[in-house]
Amino acid sequence: MSAAAGSSVAAAPQGRPSRAEAEAAVRVLLRWAGDDPDREGLRDTPARAVRAYEEWFAGYRDDPEEILRRTFAEVDGYDEMVLLRDIRLESVCEHHMAPIIGSAHVAYLPERRVVGISKLARVVEAFARRLQIQERMTVQIADAIDRVLQPRGVAVLVRAEHQCMTTRGVHKPGVALITSRMTGAFRDDPALRAELMAVLGCR
Numbered sequence: 001m002s003a004a005a006g007s008s009v010a011a012a013p014q015g016r017p018s019r020a021e022a023e024a025a026v027r028v029l030l031r032w033a034g035d036d037p038d039r040e041g042l043r044d045t046p047a048r049a050v051r052a053y054e055e056w057f058a059g060y061r062d063d064p065e066e067i068l069r070r071t072f073a074e075v076d077g078y079d080e081m082v083l084l085r086d087i088r089l090e091s092v093c094e095h096h097m098a099p100i101i102g103s104a105h106v107a108y109l110p111e112r113r114v115v116g117i118s119k120l121a122r123v124v125e126a127f128a129r130r131l132q133i134q135e136r137m138t139v140q141i142a143d144a145i146d147r148v149l150q151p152r153g154v155a156v157l158v159r160a161e162h163q164c165m166t167t168r169g170v171h172k173p174g175v176a177l178i179t180s181r182m183t184g185a186f187r188d189d190p191a192l193r194a195e196l197m198a199v200l201g202c203r
């Protein structure tokens with residue numbers, strides 16, 4: 001298991017290259033593609049591309065568990081399912097560095113404490129904005145919520161299109177990969193699982 005998969009925060013890469021080195025790498029790629037990195041339209045592209053990758057890989061700088069630690073207890077006995085659905089998800093496939101675009105549903109069963117709902121979306125973002133495979137990302141999101149909130153159960157469902165499959169290679173547009181991770185009561189109680197699927201409109 002990689003460091004990124006095993007802990008909530010990826011290990012800091014040893015000897016991280018400088019921004020200038022990253023821009024030089026983009027220049028090499030432009031030349032390799034067959035174009036001239038010095039022509040007007042491409043002159044600023046290495047800097048722009050590195051800024052774009054900075055956004056797409058912003059999750060390495062986030063600590064998902066820290067995000068989730070801002071919980072509150074005043075829930076007046078609320079102990080039913082909390083479900084944040086259709087969270088837009090933008091990730092990057094670790095095999096091809098191609099976009100993975102889709103959405104996630106995150107549900108949990110609070111035990112005493114709840115978390116601000118934006119934090120659930122932030123946790124999705126923190127794990128998505130890294131080089132990923134969907135299965136690992138799904139597990140990471142669920143397990144971080146499980147560890148920090150210690151709820152009675154967590155369910156994470158992700159549905160996403162992988163551009164490495166739609167725009168290249170096997171070229172299958174419209175194909176989506178669906179992954180899920182269930183813990184606690186969502187895993188053990190078929191009625192609860194059925195309730196979740198019913199709320200989500202899944203059969």
Ligand SMILES: Nc1nc2c(ncn2[C@@H]2O[C@H](COP(=O)(O)OP(=O)(O)OP(=O)(O)O)[C@@H](O)[C@H]2O)c(=O)[nH]1
Pocket residue numbers: 093094095132133134135162164165168169170
């Ligand atoms: N399980 C899983 N596979 C993924 C994910 N993203 C991409 N892949 C697959 O990873 C595999 C990498 O296969 P390789 O044979 O090493 O790469 P490739 O020659 O580019 O393969 P093709 O995509 O089939 O052209 C491909 O089958 C991709 O479809 C993911 O999130 N989960």
Ligand SMILES: [Zn+2]
Pocket residue numbers: 093094095096097098162164165
């Ligand atoms: Zn891929």
